[in-house]
Amino acid sequence: MEVYRSFIFRLMRNYLIGSMAAVFVVGTVVMVSTLQIPNIQFVRLIIIVLISLLFMLVAELITLWAQLGPIRQFFAAEHHEKAELTKMYESIHRFPGQTIYRILGPHMLGFSLPAAGLTIWMISTGGLEFPYGYVAVAAACALLIAVMHALIEYFLTVRTVRPLLLEVRRRGKEQHGMEPSLGGRVLVSIQRKFQLSTALIGLFPLFLFFLATSIRLQYMDSEFAKEYILWAVLIVVLGGGFALVGSWLLIRxxxxxxxxxxxxxxRIQEGDLGRRTPDLYADEFSALISGFNMMINRLEMRQERNRQLLQSYFSTLAAALDARDKYTAGHSMRVAEYSIMIGKLSGMNEEQADLLYKSALLHDIGKIGIPDEVLLKDGKLTDDEFAVIRTHPVLGESILLQIEPIDAMADFLPGVRSHHERYDGKGYPDGIAGQEIPLFGRIIAVADAFDAMTSDRPYRNGMSHEKALSILEEGKGTQWDPYFASLFIDEWRRQQHLQKSSERGVS
Incomplete structure (x- = not known):
């Protein structure tokens, strides 16, 4: 509650300063310097002002008490639900806007109406000696003063509520591990604040001077006063026009x-760090944009560093896996290279190709869980041993699911689990067929098979590339996806043809 009590103190201090300035400094000075009436009538006017001020303060306190009710109840409690914290965070942001109604209402109803009523009564009884029209002029002055008071109070309150907002965020983080936020929503636009503020600042002195001078001139020359009013109205209109145009230019x-x-x-939220904001300004926005571009540079450097670290992590993990067996050394890296070749031939974009490459690097990660006596056996595997080997896609998926955050490896799971599925549905572990097999699984299956056929094993030598390509060609549509198998076969033969042509040219 200490933060709330401090808030109330600052709120009341700001209000008293603003009220005293509006009612006594502006109102009384304008009244005293404008009206030419006996001293006793000045005393009566001041009594009217004091009585009206009392009404205004009562109305203000009642309104303030009602507006502070939800905030007071919130800070009196110790624990809050998430929804309650979010709602209060928004309510505190709206409180400065409520200040405008709290100022204007009591000023107009609590001050102007009693003051006008008492003044008219005093004129009718002879206690005051000036035309009834002055009451209307005074009411207009009171409205101007109230609007300016509300404007000043609004901006003071915007700063006053900030400790409350910080306290709400602190409680949210402490109680629920979250800090309430508006999430980018705009409750009061900069355009509206600038336009209203600059227009009022420009028009206020003009209107106040116009009203005060029109009364002052009545005591000197009533005919000239009439001419002055027409001229002054023109000046006020022109001044208002300049104020509005100036506010529009400023906000633009x-x-x-x-x-x-x-x-x-x-754009950055969508992951695009490629552009920089042009610095076309000579004011403080130049420093802001310069700092913003520097932030993007650092984000880009950090993103590239993270990408390199992640790539190194995948490569190291694959190399560590392949190092268990000298006959499979480099297998994961080669499968990744073959896979990305197929992916790019199929028109895959850079982002998808990168995910495919990493999936291929990890496709055999489940073999970490296969015992050495099975994985490294020199001879032919028994049925039971082969059944153990067949578990490695599921083991690989389970291993990757242990990595935090839980969605970090989500893009790689389908390729790791499904790279031993067959196009005809006779593969493992799920026995799915055709297009039901995930995209990465269908691509890695082709690359994995080719490298396995062309690599040496303890129990056999690797076959020639051409023979392996022929086996892939025969298995299109049964063991492997016909489209991706064809892409790989055609590209491999094209590269072999280019290599032979190059060798003949050199010889």
Whole structure:
């Protein structure tokens, strides 16, 4: 509750300062310097102001108490649900906007109405001696002062609520491991704040001068005062036009870089770090954009470093697996190279090709769980031993599922589990067929088979590339996906043809 009490203290301090400035400094000074009436009437006017101020303060406190109710109840409690924290975080952000209604309502209903009523009564009884029209002018002045007071109070309250927001975020992190946020939602646009603020700042002194001078001139020359009013209205209209145009130009100057940075942030969220925001500004936005571009540079460097580390991790893991058996050394790397060749021939984009490459590097990771006496056996495997070997795709999937976060290896699981499935449905571990076999599994199956056939084993020598290609060709549509098998066969033969042509040219 200490944060809440500190908030209330600052809120009341800001309000009292603003009220005193609006009612006494502005109101009284304008009233005293404008009206030419006997001192006793000034005293009566000041009494009217004090009585009206009392009404205003009561109305303000009632409104403030109602608006603070949910915030007060929230900070009186120790524990909160997630939804309650999120709702309060948004409510506190909306509180400065409620300040405007809290100021304008009591000013107009609690101050202006009692002041106007008492003044009219005093004029009717002879206690005050000036035209009834002055009451309307005074009401207009009161409205101007109330609007400016509300504007100032709004910006002061925006800063005042920040400790409350920090406390809500602290409680959210402490109690639920989350920090409430608006998630990028805009409750009050910069455009609206700038336009209203600059327009009011520009129009306020013009209107106040116009109203005060129109009364002052009545005491000097009523005919000239009428001419002045027409001229002053023109000046006010022109001044208002300049204020509106100026606010529009100002907001356009601010919205440009803000919109650019927002667009770039959305692009970065989608993973595109390739562009930089052009620095076209000579104000503080230049430093902001420069820092933003520097952040992107560092993100890009970190992303590249992470990519290299991850690639090294996959390669090291595959090499460690292959190192268990000298006859399979380099097998995973070769299968990955063959797989990515097929993937690119099929039109696969860079992102998918990279996932395929990593999947192929890990396709035999499950063999870590196969006993050496089975995996490294020199002779032909028994049925029971082959059954153990057949478990390695499922073992590989289980191993990758242990890596945190749980979705880190999600893209690699299908290829690891399904690279021994057959196109005709007679493979393992699931016996699925055709297009039901995951894409990576169908590609890796071709690459894995080719390397296995062309590599030496303890019990046999590797066959020639051409013979292995012939076996792949015979197994298209039964053991292997006919499309990917054909891509690999055609490309391998094309490369062999180019190599032979090159050798003949050299000789």
């Amino acid at each position: 100057d601010v919205r440009g870089p803000v919109a650019e940075l927002t667009e770039e942030m959305n």
